[in-house]
Amino acid sequence: MLVDLGPAPGPDTAALLLDACQAVLAARAEGQAPRLVALQPEGIAGGFLRSFFIETPGCDILLLNLPATDPDPETLLAEIRAAGPGFQEVTLAPDGTRTKPVWQRAAPDSADRPVPGPGDAVLVSGGGKGIGAECGLALARETGCALLLLGRSAPDEDAELQRNLDRIAATGTRLSYRRADVTDAAAVARALRQGEADLAVPVTGVIHGAGHNHPRTVANLEPALIAQTLAPKVTGLRNILAALDPGRLKLLAGFGSIIARIGLHGEADYALANEWLSREIEAFGAAHPRCRALSVEWSVWSGTGMGQKLGRLDALMAQGIQPISVDEGIAAFLRLATGDGPAGATVVSGRFGAPATVDLGQPEPPALRYVETIPVWYPGTEIVTECRIAPGTDPYLEDHVLNGQRLFPAVMALEAMTGALRTLAGDLPGAPRFGKVQFRQGLVVPGDGAMTVRVAAQRRGDGRFDLAIRCSATGFQVNHVEALCDIAEHATPETDLLPADPATTLPGLDPARALYGNVLFQKGLFARVAGYGLLEARRCAASLSPAHDARWFAADLPQARLLGDAGARDAALHAIQACIPHETVIPMSVESIETAPLDPAQAHRIAAVEREDLGNRLVYDMAIFDAQGRAVEVWRGLTLRVMGPPEDLRLDAPPLVAPFVERRIAAELHDAGLTVALAPSTGRAGPGPDRRPDGKPDRDDSGAYLSNAHGAGWRLSVRARWPVGVDLQEQPDHDRNGWTRLVGEEGMRLADALTDLTGIDAGRAATHVWAAREAMKKAGMPAGAPLSVDPASTAQWLRLRSGDWVVYASAFAPDGAARPLCLAVVVGVAEDAVGAPARLAGE
Known part of the structure; x- marks a missing residue:
């Protein structure tokens, strides 16, 4: 037909x-x-x-x-x-x-056109309430223009209208309300003249929001009914324009409907009226290029508008149509009306499902692991991707198990978000730059071994993207990961951090034995830390090995990873763990990440420094370098959450002992400014403190105290603002009589108390007492100063008191050592730097 x-x-x-x-x-x-x-x-x-x-x-x-x-x-x-x-x-x-018509994300209009201001009035048709009035008020408050509202109702007969007019007037907006039916040309002309006289400024802008909608199917339509629907939209616009001087118009904004673009059951005549309106406005804009001519084809609004009036909001939402909030609609209108948006006909909408009547221009999606299905896709604007993960399809999950739970790694979350971003935005001109990254809740693959990961990406008005990840384990109700992202041409990121010399490796630390399976829970594909050139409590520099020759995904799945070597990136993060060896930490948030596609064939290097210690949160800056020492990726403001001690922790590697001791003491003595170093002894005395006749060290030129101790080829050094003394003793092979001769009867009673409290053997306990006494001497304490055991002591960390002094003790057994080494650090806390009484944290 x-x-x-x-x-x-x-x-x-x-x-x-x-x-x-x-x-x-x-x-x-x-x-x-x-x-x-x-x-x-x-x-x-x-x-x-x-x-x-x-x-x-x-x-x-x-x-x-x-x-x-x-x-x-x-x-x-x-x-x-x-x-x-x-x-x-x-x-x-x-x-x-x-x-064929294909939907595209609207581009901003580059034309420079005037905007109504304090010397102008904007005519708003459609009455003193509804979306037209709300947008008119927002424009008046933004630009200072006056408002001439046209409506058919009388304020003294419509309480809601009167309240809204009072609300508008209360904002200080210059306002005139005139009764007129826009389909009556004479009434429109008369109202315009009266309104301009009221406001004493000319009308140079129009917001045409008048409309009539009575839903009927085509089978029940008649020509007269269609004419009633067309009249306010088309005839009304013509009457308004006929009453004005079109040459001085700065703004013409018609309020249409997305229904004109997609259709809707029972809305054929309303769709015709709105599409006709758009054509009229486009024709006017072509004839008057100095006027910003807009046809804003709205989706349904929540709280106001035609959809709310007709009571169809719930039905529309059930069809997948997401309403626009009043605030969102007003913000979108202001961008369009003031020039920060496209001219002509533009759809402004929330989600509206996937109608069979339009082509959204969806290209062939890229072959990426985390883009299996795409339930929602508005190209250039919004996408939701889904992927089902399980150990069989994602073997890396078995290498990332903490406390018996398979954790979806943070670095794979970044990869999944990048995949959604690539699908939404097309070929990326550079690597993503993430900001405001929040790892709000761990993505735990449940015991049955399968979980659906859902990634959402939505473009903002400023061109950046909001990203979020949800999963089936929490019913898709929790944003486990959130981020803000933009895309830029790749450039070398700037950082003050420096990589360690790959030829320099700290002795006494074999990552395979001392870190993995002990301090670190990662293994397999993630076990990439090869060694450290620098390791302290607050900073580190490490080398990473090239990638293992193993698949990250099942053979029948896409293997591409847009961010490259996820194993190196994860290793760069967990390399920081060695600075806090006694507490497991996981990423909590990141201020910004300048990413790069890491080459899996390269041996990368990393450097990290702590910016802030917040107790149960630690903030770091971290950089990843290529094999030539060039920075390729920088993480700023990486916040790590302290989760608690690893199970069956062994702290035998000396490079791990120093940060452990420093952090344990600093947790109590925040203001001591204490640092701890443990390095191989060269056999030379090296720089040491000057001492008073009583043995107590004097301060150095910086005002700090320094104490050193040597034992079994290792040198322990402690520097602090408060008086300190240290000792390092290899546990000797004595019987009880030998120990009694060394530490005395009182010392043996103290050793027995340590054994009873912590379960350590008698020889270890006596060595701790011996080392504590020696450290006290080096701090200048009296020879007979009493010691008492803190009941909170553990086998790994002993705490003793002597008046206003605190003694901390621990033990470790480095590779090759015949016996454990016992260290003691005594700190005087009676005075702080200005002589006021100091206190332990928590006291």
């Missing part, structure tokens, strides 16, 4: 459309299934036909947009024969080019 809508839209257009559609319905009632073919030169019938298509399942419709010149009949026949099932729209250009 063919209908020709004529050379231009006119009074007969609606009747022709209605007759054709109702004829199709009649034929279908008789068992026929005709295809409806509509010919039009200008786009006004699309929304009507799309609505009819939605109302009439199984009906095939072809809409042909023709050039002004008569098309070749053979071309028309070819299009009709080639048409497939469903709804199709094709545009034929004068040169024979054939196109």
Whole structure:
């Protein structure tokens, strides 16, 4: 069935459309299934036909947009024969080019046009309430313009209208409300003259929000009913423009509907009215280029607007149509009206499902592991991807198990978000730059071994992207990971951190034995820390080994990783763990990440420094370097959450002992400024403290105290703002008589108390007492100073008191040592740097 809508839209257009559609319905009632073919030169019938298509399942419709010149009949026949099932729209250009309408994200308008200001008034049709009035008020408050509101209701007969007018006036906005039906040209002209007289400024802007919507299916429509729907939108706009001087208009904004683009059951006439409105505004804009001519084709609003009035909001939401909040709608309108957005017809919408009546321009998605399915995809604007992960498909999960739970690694979360971003934005010009990264809750793969990961990416108005990850384990109700991201051309990131010399490796620390399976829970693909060139309590520099020759994903899955070597990135993060060897830490948040696709064949290096110690949170800056020492990736403000001590922790490697001791003491003595170093002894005395005759060290030039001790080839050094003394003793092979001769009867009673309290053997306990006494001497304490055991002592960490002094003791057994080494650090806490009494944390 063919209908020709004529050379231009006119009074007969609606009747022709209605007759054709109702004829199709009649034929279908008789068992026929005709295809409806509509010919039009200008786009006004699309929304009507799309609505009819939605109302009439199984009906095939072809809409042909023709050039002004008569098309070749053979071309028309070819299009009709080639048409497939469903709804199709094709545009034929004068040169024979054939196109189909595809939705695209709107680009900002670069034209410089004036905006109404304090010397202008903006006419708002549609009354003193609703989205037109709200947008008018926002524009007035933004620009200082006055408002002339046109409506059919009388404020003294409409309490809601009066309240809204009072609210607008209370903002200080200059306001005039005039009664007029926009379909009455004389009434519009009269109201305009009166309003300009009230406000004493000319009307140079229009927000045309008037409309009429009474939902009916095409089967129940009549020409007169369609005319009622068209009148306020089309005739009303013409009447307003006829009453104004079009040459001085700065803004013309018509409020249309997304229904004109996608169709909706029972809304064919309303779709026609809104599509016609858009064409009229576009024509005006072409004739008056100095005027910002907008047709804002809104989705449904929540709290106000036509959808709310008709009570259809819940039904629309059930169809996947997401309403626009009042604040969101106003913000979008202001961007469009003030020049920070496109001109012409623009759809402003929340999600609206996946209608079969439009082509959203979705390209072929890239082959990426975490982009298995795409439930939501508005190209350039929003995407939601899903992927089901399990140990069988994602073997790296078995290498990332903490306390018996398979954790989806933070670095794979970044990879998943990058995959969603790549699918949404297309080929990335550079590596993503993440900001405000929040790892809010761990993604734990449940015991049955499978979990669906859902990644959402949404483009902001400023071009950046909001990202989030949810999962099936929490019913997709929790944002486990959140981030803000932008994309920039790749450049070498700037950092003050420096990598360690790869030829320099700290002795006494074999990562395979001392770290993995002990301090670190990672293994396999993630076990990449090869050694440290620097390791202290607050900073470190390490070397990473190249990637293992193993698959990250099952063989039948895409293997591409946009961010490159996830194992190196994870190792760079967990290398920091050695600075806090006695507490497991996991990423909590990151201020910013300048990422790069890490080359898995390279031996990367990392450097990290602590910015802040917040107790149960530690803040670091970290950089990853390539094999040549060039910074390739920088993490700033990496906050690590302290989770508690690893199970069955062994602290035998000397490079781990120093940060352990320093942090344990610093946790109590915040202001002592204490640092601890434990390094191989060179046999030379090296720089040491000057001592008073009583043995107590003097301060050095910086005002700090320094104490050293040597034992079994190792040198322990402690520097602090408060007086300190240290000792390091290899546990000798004595019987009780030998120990009694060394530490005395009182010392043995103290050793027995340590054994009873902590379970350490008698020899270890006596060595601790001996080392404590020696450290006390080096601190200048009296020879007979009493010692008492703190009941909170453990086998790994002993704490003793002597008046205002505290003694800390621990033991370790480095590789090659015949016996354990016992260290003691005594700190005087009676005075702080200015002589005031100091106290232990918690006291």
